[in-house]
Amino acid sequence: MAETTNSVSRSRKLGPEERAAAIASLREREVDVLVIGGGIVGTGAALDAVTRGLRVGLIEGRDFASGTSSRSSKLIHGGIRYLEQANFGLVREALIERGLLLQRLAPHLVKPVKFLYPLTTPLIERAYIGAGMAMYDAFSYTGFMKPGVPMHRHLTKKQMLKQIPSLDPNALVGGLTYYDGQVDDARYVAELARTASFYGAHVASRVRAEGFLKVGERVVGVQAHDYETGEQFEIRAKQVVNATGVWTGDTQAMVGARGEFKVRASKGVHLVVPRDRFHSSMGLLLRTEKSVLFVIPWGRHWIIGTTDTDWELDKAHPAATAADIDYILDHVNSVLATKLTRSDVEGVYAGLRPLLAASDGSSTANLSREHYVSHTVPGLVLIAGGKWTTYRVMAKDAIDEAASAMDGKVPDSCTEQIPLLGAVGYRAAWNKRARIARAFGVHKHRIEHLLNRYGTLTDEVLDIIRQQPELAEPLPGADDYIGAEVRYACTHEGALHLDDVLARRTRISIESWDRGVAAAPVAARIMADALGWDEARIEKEINTYNKRVAAELASQELPDDESADRARLEAPEIVPLGALPTASAVGTRQEPVA
Numbered sequence: 270m271a272e273t274t275n276s277v278s279r280s281r282k283l284g285p286e287e288r289a290a291a292i293a294s295l296r297e298r299e300v301d302v303l304v305i306g307g308g309i310v311g312t313g314a315a316l317d318a319v320t321r322g323l324r325v326g327l328i329e330g331r332d333f334a335s336g337t338s339s340r341s342s343k344l345i346h347g348g349i350r351y352l353e354q355a356n357f358g359l360v361r362e363a364l365i366e367r368g369l370l371l372q373r374l375a376p377h378l379v380k381p382v383k384f385l386y387p388l389t390t391p392l393i394e395r396a397y398i399g400a401g402m403a404m405y406d407a408f409s410y411t412g413f414m415k416p417g418v419p420m421h422r423h424l425t426k427k428q429m430l431k432q433i434p435s436l437d438p439n440a441l442v443g444g445l446t447y448y449d450g451q452v453d454d455a456r457y458v459a460e461l462a463r464t465a466s467f468y469g470a471h472v473a474s475r476v477r478a479e480g481f482l483k484v485g486e487r488v489v490g491v492q493a494h495d496y497e498t499g500e501q502f503e504i505r506a507k508q509v510v511n512a513t514g515v516w517t518g519d520t521q522a523m524v525g526a527r528g529e530f531k532v533r534a535s536k537g538v539h540l541v542v543p544r545d546r547f548h549s550s551m552g553l554l555l556r557t558e559k560s561v562l563f564v565i566p567w568g569r570h571w572i573i574g575t576t577d578t579d580w581e582l583d584k585a586h587p588a589a590t591a592a593d594i595d596y597i598l599d600h601v602n603s604v605l606a607t608k609l610t611r612s613d614v615e616g617v618y619a620g621l622r623p624l625l626a627a628s629d630g631s632s633t634a635n636l637s638r639e640h641y642v643s644h645t646v647p648g649l650v651l652i653a654g655g656k657w658t659t660y661r662v663m664a665k666d667a668i669d670e671a672a673s674a675m676d677g678k679v680p681d682s683c684t685e686q687i688p689l690l691g692a693v694g695y696r697a698a699w700n701k702r703a704r705i706a707r708a709f710g711v712h713k714h715r716i717e718h719l720l721n722r723y724g725t726l727t728d729e730v731l732d733i734i735r736q737q738p739e740l741a742e743p744l745p746g747a748d749d750y751i752g753a754e755v756r757y758a759c760t761h762e763g764a765l766h767l768d769d770v771l772a773r774r775t776r777i778s779i780e781s782w783d784r785g786v787a788a789a790p791v792a793a794r795i796m797a798d799a800l801g802w803d804e805a806r807i808e809k810e811i812n813t814y815n816k817r818v819a820a821e822l823a824s825q826e827l828p829d830d831e832s833a834d835r836a837r838l839e840a841p842e843i844v845p846l847g848a849l850p851t852a853s854a855v856g857t858r859q860e861p862v863a
Contacts, residue, residue, distance in 0.1 A: 281690055281726070283463045283472060283763040285800065291326075291471035292495060296502045300326040300471070302671055303491065303506035305478045305520060307331075308338035309458050309657055311512035313664030313684070315465040315472065318510075320687055321668065321680045325470040326504060327462065328493060330477030330846060332769045334458035336585070337514050338657070339773050340620025342539065342563055342575055345370050345379050345450030345658050347408065349554070350561050352401050359639060360405070363658045365412030367450050370658075372417045374688050375457065377695040377724030381418045382451040382566060383551040385433060387444040387604055395443065399423065402447050418448035435547035437606045446551060451565065454657065455773035456722060459762050460689045467690060474763055480850060481509070481524045481649070488524060488648035496844045497765065508671035511651045514623040515584050519849050524646060531626035532653050534584060536830075538593040539574030541567070541616030541779050547605055555600060562600050568749065570615070570780055573601050580621055580830065586840075587619040588824040588833035616779035617825055625654040642666045644674065661685070691724025698725050709734060711741060718749060723757075730757050740795070746787035747777040755792045759799035766843045767793050767810040768817065784818040809843070816840040 280287055295303075302318040304311045307329025315327040329335075347364035348356075370379040386402075388394050402421040409416035422445065429444045430436060466472040473495075480492035482503060490505040513520045515534045544566070552571075553564035565572040576593050594617065602608040625641055640655030640663045652667035665682040672679035698705075699720055706713040709731055719727040733753040734741045740752035758764035758774035770792055772778040777785040785792075793807045802810070820840035824833035 281463065281467050281729075282761045283459075283466050284760045285765075287466065288473050288763065291466070291473045292476065292500075292502075294471045295326045295328075295473070295493070295504045298324075299490075299505035299507065300324045301507050301675065302326070302510060302668065303328070303504055303508070304510045304512055305491065306512035306514065306516075307333040307458070307462060307472075307474055308336055308512065308514055309334070309454070309461070309660040310514070310652055310655065310663050310667070311510075312458055312461040312465060313660045314510050314512055314652070314667050315470045316461060316468065316687065317661075317664040317668045317682050317684050318671070319465055319468045319470040320683055321672070323668075323672075323679065325465070326506065327465060327470055327472045328476040328478060328491075328504070329474045330496070331585070331844075332474050332765070332773060333462050333763060334455040334773055335769075336516075337620050337623060338458050339455035340537070340539075340587075340618050341454045341657050342537070342565065343451055343454050343567070343572060344382075344563065344565065345452050347405060347449070347658070348656070349401060349405055349447075352404060356639075357404075357408070359656075359659075361408040361411055362662060363656065364405070364409040364416065366658050366661060367418075368409060368412055368414050368416045369661075369685060370452070371450050372414060373685075373692075374661075375452075375460070375692050375724075377691050377721060378457050378460065378689070379450050379452045380721070381448050383446060383448050384554045384563075385424070385429065385444045385446050385549075385551050386554045387429065387436065387441045389441060391442050395423065395445070398445055402445055405447065418450070421445055421447040432551065433549040433553075435549060435606055436604055440604050451567075453722070453776065455776070457689075459774060460691060462763065463761070464687070464690045468687075472763075475765060475844060477846065478520070479523075483524070483648075486647055488646055496846065507648070507675060509649050510667050510671055511645075511649060512667065514653070515621045517623065517651065517653045521645065521651065523849060524649060532623045533626040534580045534587075534621040535624050536578050536580035536587050536593075536619055536621055537575035538589040538597065538617065538619045539572050540594060540597050540614050541618075542571050542573065542609060542613045543615060544569045544571060546571070546609060546613050547607065553601075553604070555604060557600050562597065564601060568780075573597055577622075578830075582830060582834040583838060584621060586834075586837045587621050588821070588827075588830065588837040589617045589619040590824070590830060590833045591826055591828055593619070594825060615782050616784065617821070618779050623653060623655075640666070642670050644670060647674070689724075691726040693725065695720070695724040698727065705731075709741075715751070719754075722754075726761075729761060730754060733757055744777070744788040744791055746781045746783050747775070747785065749780070750775045750777060750788075752791070752795050755795040756799045759796050764796070765800070767796060767814045768843060770796065771814065778818070784821070786815055786818055789814050813841060813843045 301323040303326040304315045319325040347360045406420045424444045426443045475496045477494045478491040482490040517532045555562040560577050643651045645651050650671045655663045702716045706716045758770045764770050771785040817840040824836040827833045
């Protein structure tokens with residue numbers, strides 16, 4: 270939808286037409302702020318900037334949330350373990366953001382989740398952990414709104430086993446319960462990108478920054494490459510924000526800027542197992558020798574993770590190894606009466622945390638989760654580090670830095686008052702879910718599923734069902750998802766490829782036993798109808814997805830990172846990206862000073 274002068278917003282859709290319009294606008298007219306990187310921080314920065322009244326562009330070289338932001342523990346939390354490190358400021362900041370996300374910004378996507386911290390020794394451990402959780406609760410009340418979750422409680426061994434009968438009674442002496450939040454991370458990022466677009470940002474995925482434009486030492490834009498069409502063009506910007514996470518060093522190298530710090534990648538692996546493999550009314554938080562391990566309720570599944578190890582190989586596709594899987598199983602089995610085995614694992618995913626590197630070369634488990642903002646060169650703002658929960662604060666700080674270099678006064682951030690699309694009216698819609706289900710002739714659980722993914726935007730998905738009733742049917746091997754969601758992902762959520770839908774707009778690739786292979790042909794044909802694919806394109810999308818699944822499964826049988834990385838790289842990219850150039854090559858184009 271082309272930019273207009275008589276409206277304060279653009280379309281709520283983020284489909285092919287909106288993408289094309291965004292690229293056309295970016296090509297033709299300078300923006301105030303161009304954000305590079307479509308993860309949680311980049312999309313958050315785009316929303317922050319556009320709601321200050323700035324003209325904003327956002328480009329992402331792959332799909333939204335295709336990197337770290339879709340492969341997290343899916344928790345909105347303060348980080349109890351950071352209390353032990355005396356990082357009280359980070360914990361307080363994250364807990365304030367947790368309350369905001371739960372109650373105002375995205376109540377349809379962020380939900381309270383209850384955890385048990387099991388105790389292995391009496392008295393001293395209970396007093397120590399209890400004091401930490403009391404502090405955790407206290408920090409959550411120091412913001413401008415209540416935390417939105419209950420306070421912690423102590424449980425005796427008998428009470429604990431009643432609520433989690435699958436625990437090994439000989440391994441534990443009691444426990445404490447507490448609450449945090451949980452989110453579908455990839456879905457949140459997609460909605461955040463749509464919300465930024467709604468407020469006027471020009472948003473496009475599969476557009477990569479491959480170099481910087483400079484006047485003297487000042488960055489004045491980027492050389493962009495649209496990998497869907499092959500077009501290369503320039504985007505002019507008063508300020509460019511580099512929000513590329515673990516790719517920060519690669520992006521900075523293109524401008525020839527020597528970083529004031531380094532970002533190190535820490536690999537985190539998670540397992541997905543069926544909910545019926547052990548019985549519990551809550552999740553678990555377990556200590557390990559390196560960090561902590563979460564067992565997180567996730568619909569009809571459990572998510573169990575994570576690891577924390579250095580990763581220096583392919584950043585786009587970090588590979589889980591057999592050793593990673595065994596490490597997680599060994600630690601969770603230490604408290605379970607009936608042990609989990611490899612045959613219980615239905616899904617595996619690996620992501621990379623962008624951690625600020627320590628000068629002493631310490632392990633990634635000890636690196637800071639603080640974030641860092643810098644004007645590395647004039648016209649280029651860098652934001653790095655941090656954690657998923659505090660993305661809004663990171664985005665605010667990045668745009669504050671960009672705004673400080675602009676002529677004229679830029680309004681302060683207002684994103685604490687800007688709910689995501691689908692959030693407003695969610696609770697009223699939830700209360701009407703039974704009536705909605707009767708009106709459409711579907712089970713109430715199906716409406717609940719849609720409301721917890723789309724909020725009040727569920728109406729748009731139901732409109733698709735009204736027009737194409739056959740799309741109310743579930744996808745093969747993935748009963749939680751229906752065909753209408755696939756079409757909606759294409760027309761409204763920026764999905765351009767099969768992997769975008771099966772891995773991120775839905776979570777079929779980690780939730781189904783076959784990793785989405787059975788769903789792929791049906792989903793591809795729905796996408797073909799929405800996006801105008803021919804038979805050759807359908808086959809290419811299916812074959813590429815199947816090769817990805819095969820490569821991931823192969824990597825998970827291998828013992829070490831190097832061999833797993835080689836196996837994972839056997840799968841081709843649906844849109845191959847070349848290596849980023851450097852400033853010494855063709856990465857930076859110098860313009861004459863006017």
